[in-house]
Amino acid sequence: MTGHRTPRVIALFPWGDVIEEFLEPIGLELQDFIERMTGGWLFGYAAALSSVGHKPIIVCASERVSRIECYVHSSTGTPIWVAPARRSRQGHSPAASSLRRWAATPLAAFREILIRSRCNVLLAQEYEYIRFDALAWLARRMKVPFYASFQGGDRTLSWIEAVARQLSLRACSGLIVASSGERDRLAKAYPRIALDIANIPNPLDTGEWRAMNRMEARASLGLPQDGFIVFNHGRIDIRRKGLDILLKAWARFADNSTGELVIIGSGQDSEAFAKLLGESGQSNVQWLSSYTTDRPLIRRWLSAADAYVTASRIEGMPVAPLEAMACGLPVVATDAQGLPDILADGEASGGLMVGQERPEEIAQALARLKDDRALRAQLGTAARKRVTEKFSIEAVGAALDDFLTKPRR
Numbered sequence: 001m002t003g004h005r006t007p008r009v010i011a012l013f014p015w016g017d018v019i020e021e022f023l024e025p026i027g028l029e030l031q032d033f034i035e036r037m038t039g040g041w042l043f044g045y046a047a048a049l050s051s052v053g054h055k056p057i058i059v060c061a062s063e064r065v066s067r068i069e070c071y072v073h074s075s076t077g078t079p080i081w082v083a084p085a086r087r088s089r090q091g092h093s094p095a096a097s098s099l100r101r102w103a104a105t106p107l108a109a110f111r112e113i114l115i116r117s118r119c120n121v122l123l124a125q126e127y128e129y130i131r132f133d134a135l136a137w138l139a140r141r142m143k144v145p146f147y148a149s150f151q152g153g154d155r156t157l158s159w160i161e162a163v164a165r166q167l168s169l170r171a172c173s174g175l176i177v178a179s180s181g182e183r184d185r186l187a188k189a190y191p192r193i194a195l196d197i198a199n200i201p202n203p204l205d206t207g208e209w210r211a212m213n214r215m216e217a218r219a220s221l222g223l224p225q226d227g228f229i230v231f232n233h234g235r236i237d238i239r240r241k242g243l244d245i246l247l248k249a250w251a252r253f254a255d256n257s258t259g260e261l262v263i264i265g266s267g268q269d270s271e272a273f274a275k276l277l278g279e280s281g282q283s284n285v286q287w288l289s290s291y292t293t294d295r296p297l298i299r300r301w302l303s304a305a306d307a308y309v310t311a312s313r314i315e316g317m318p319v320a321p322l323e324a325m326a327c328g329l330p331v332v333a334t335d336a337q338g339l340p341d342i343l344a345d346g347e348a349s350g351g352l353m354v355g356q357e358r359p360e361e362i363a364q365a366l367a368r369l370k371d372d373r374a375l376r377a378q379l380g381t382a383a384r385k386r387v388t389e390k391f392s393i394e395a396v397g398a399a400l401d402d403f404l405t406k407p408r409r
Contacts, residue, residue: 007053008120008405011113013135014042015125015153017101018085019060025268026235026291030064030082036293038075040319041125041151044203046078048397054404057117061085061106068109081117083109094158098130102164105134114142121404122146126153127168127175130161136168147404149176151202152240152316152338169193174403176200178317181337198403201341202317203396206388209299209326217304228259228370231305231329233298234320235291236267242311242334242356243273247280249311249362259370260284261309262301266291302327306376307369312336313356325350326387330379332365334358342386350383 016022023033037043046056058073058080071080088104091097114122122139124132127148139146174196177183183197218225230250238244243263250261261282266289277287292298302308308324308331315338321331322342331351333339343351352368354361369376389395 007055009055009057009118010049010121010123010404011057011059011117011119012042012045013059013122013124013131015129015131015151017061017104017131018087019062019082020064021087026266028291028293030062032293034071034080035074038293038295039204039323041149041202041317043073043076043078044205044319044393044396045123045149045400046073046076047205048203048393048400050076050078051393051397052401054401057081057119059083059110059113061109063087068113079117081113083113085109095160098158098161098164101130102134105131107134107138110135110138111142114138114144119144123176123404124148125151127172128165129153133161133164133168136171140171145173145404146171147174147176148172150179150182150316152179152314152318166190166193169195174198176400176403178202178341179315179337180341182316198399200396200399200403201391202319202322203393204319204322204326204387204391206326206392208295209302209323209387210384211327212300212303214303217300220300221304223260223304228307229305230259230261230307230309230366231264231301231324232261232309232320233264233301234318236265236270236273236289238269238273238276240312240314242313242336243269244276245313245334245357245359246309246311246362247276247282247285249309249359249366250285251280251282252359252363253366254282254284258284259306260286262286262288262305264288264290264292264298264301298323299327302329305329307332307366309362309366310334310339311359311362312339315339317341321351322387322391325383326391328380328384330369330376331383332362332369334362345386347379348382349386350379350381352379 049056056078061083065082065084069082073080083106085106088100091100124135176198178201302324308329310333315336317338334356343349352365
């Protein structure tokens with residue numbers, strides 16, 4: 001553990017009024033969350049905090065339980081506390097909806113969980129979000145330090161939420177924001193609040209995420225040994241992930257080249273994306289429509305690919321490109337906030353940056369990678385180096401420890 005500080009019990013609160021808001025669009029249940037889900041912001045933070053001696057717990061609300069229940073996450077061993085709750089109904093106005101969502105927060109159950117687990121610190125996934133305000137009030141009442149991170153989350157939806165957010169941010173001990181664009185926005189949006197902001201990225205297990213033999217990976221997946229394979233994986237959210245732009249870019253690239261684009265994922269836009277893909281008429285796009293928790297399978301695809309591509313419009317600090325970089329893949333990424341921070345030094349960080357809404361730039365970057373095997377190898381080596389130095393479980397754990405335990409007035 002860093003230094004000689006006393007271990008803390010740190011409660012991590014994921015996004016969503018109830019956990020089903022996150023799970024349902026990707027076709028998972030509460031039990032899947034407990035037994036099969038791994039990685040991402042939530043379990044990455046749990047692993048990072050554990051690596052420096054702290055005791056993380058996960059606290060969420062669910063429609064599937066009738067009383068407080070405690071489980072153990074299969075992969076990390078992190079306790080998962082679940083409070084009973086129901087989704088709030090929409091109000092007649094944005095302000096009414098905000099009030100209903102605040103009222104629906106199971107604060108009494110959360111308080112009982114925090115007392116029973118002897119929690120020392122609260123950490124919420126997002127701050128531009130109703131749950132943040134409710135937790136800020138609870139943390140202040142319990143006299144427990146309260147933090148929040150930025151993962152590309154919501155925005156203020158009503159005037160009453162805007163007023164509450166000012167008070168909540170003043171009560172917050174600190175924010176974890178790895179996106180320089182978001183840090184700039186915070187300074188402009190809240191100029192009168194002295195926010196303590198730490199630039200700490202999301203962590204990745206670089207020991208697990210490493211490439212296997214490329215020829216063996218391709219053979220096991222039934223892929224040709226000489227094809228140019230481009231990979232993308234994650235939630236099927238057309239606007240945020242820029243999947244419409246990705247298909248346009250691939251059409252331009254494929255007009256003058258050969259290869260295959262492989263996309264793995266599911267989400268709220270699965271039906272719309274199936275239609276969009278069908279209308280594109282592209283036969284060299286393979287979409288595996290499922291949210292897989294099979295990390296060895298994803299690692300096999302990353303090991304088989306020649307390049308990774310993301311055309312996102314909105315990001316926080318995405319983990320998917322980090323998984324690709326850890327497996328030695330060159331990355332083509334838009335300049336959506338968060339991504340330039342991952343590829344801070346451009347090619348020296350292992351990637352090619354392109355503009356948002358610029359399918360022609362994505363196509364040009366892919367063509368450049370296809371035609372230059374040496375460049376692919378150079379970028380892949382730089383990508384692996386970048387991730388192991390800046391995004392490892394151990395590096396992020398040490399940074400979180402320093403920030404969450406430093407003395408504050």
